[in-house]
Amino acid sequence: MPDLAKRTGPPVLRVDGLRKTYGDAVVLDDLHLSAAEHSCTALIGASGSGKSTLLRCIDLLEVVDDGVVELDGEDITDPRVDANAVRSRIGIVFQSYNLFPHLRVLDNITLALRKVHGVGADEAEQRGLEMLERVGLRDRYRARPDELSGGQQQRVAIARALVNRPRLMLFDEVTSALDPELVGEVLSLVRELREDGMTMLLATHEMGFARDVADTVCYLDGGRVLESGPPEQVLADPVEARTRQFLRRIIDAGRL
Template sequence: MTAPLLRVQGLRKGYGKHVVLDSVDLDAAEHSCTALIGASGSGKSTLLRCIDLLEVVDDGVVELDGQDITDPRVDADEVRSRIGIVFQAFNLFPHLSVLDNVTLAPRKVHKRPRDEAEHDALQLLDRVGLRDKAGAKPDQLSGGQQQRVAIARALANRPRLMLFDEITSALDPELVGEVLALVRELQQDGMTMLLATHEMGFAREVADRVAFLEAGRVCEIGPPDQVFGDPQRPETRRFLRRIIEAGRL
């Protein structure tokens, strides 16, 4: 049996007395898409930040390609070069062009020659439909375009794993579709992804597995049709009932 690309075991994270993640276990097979669902404050974003080593975990282990990346001796920058993360806020550098935003890490961190980095970046911008915006500044783009640039920037390091943290939450409703279409393409291309989202219909469509989090725990995990259509836990049923009543599923 092939080992998962990502394995999270017994992950705990708290701030003072407030426990945000409470013994989380989660695996992700290579080329799979796992959607993280749950109410705000359930721990989805913190889980992604711990996987990307943006937060120091209190206990537990995160393994990527069989390597314990939570070992304090690990080079966090090297690990992050294998993980792409995209946030709900686009986090683009406003003073840099789109092309320079995408090439910054390959050039500065990975020391790739400018012409090589720019060649690859233009191919990525082609992929996200924004090659013609290579010379633009972020404030000249729509929110959906900025988020697609942020995805291109995350892909520029050729990551093994992509993390998406509520990437449509800051977008106007009419711009959500163009970003989700790009994520759908990545899923079809076999990119391994963890996707924290409030877009339940999208999670049901693209995910191989759905993990429902509540109070920092993974309460239920399984195929989308099972989690959404036949949830086993009362906490999952309560959450989905609220979602359905709000017209979001």
């Protein structure tokens, strides 16, 4: 695991005053957050607290109403920015796998490389196979998604996000659609990425996992980061009453 003492210098990601609305509904409200290089930040909070919307705004899948998102010091929310170029530096994995059912696993992984980022077919295939090796599915490169288990499909989705060698990885509740017996294999892969030093933000309901892998836990409530700090502080001795209330519900449900 990377040395925490080496996490100095400007953050890889900085979110400053982010605001996002849908009609009259305010989903993100003056949200502030930063992520140092090689760090893992876990986003926790109830459904509707803004976790998924935050990740989608960072990946420029949503247009922000106000505020700034910086990646390595560059304002990527500037409307003049090339969104595809930004997304080539950010990988995102959703709850659903979003694999094309008619394409082989390898083609799913390399499609964006070839069609969006202009990587040649041979190089794209080589990189795709390397990523499949990385996620333990090299032997399934010719399979169709419906020939794979849910955990395998999610690992393919992670490989697809990694194949462009992103600067930042975003995970949006990547285990929520999985059967309980498949959750472990996906979390093990995310843990390996963490140990390799990948800078990550992950929205999760897996509190034990957040406690084990995160450097920082951010509790979102009402579209804001209400409390943030080391896992042992936020999850074991939170300052805010709303954080304590949320964690009490999690404990009562047997998820912490």
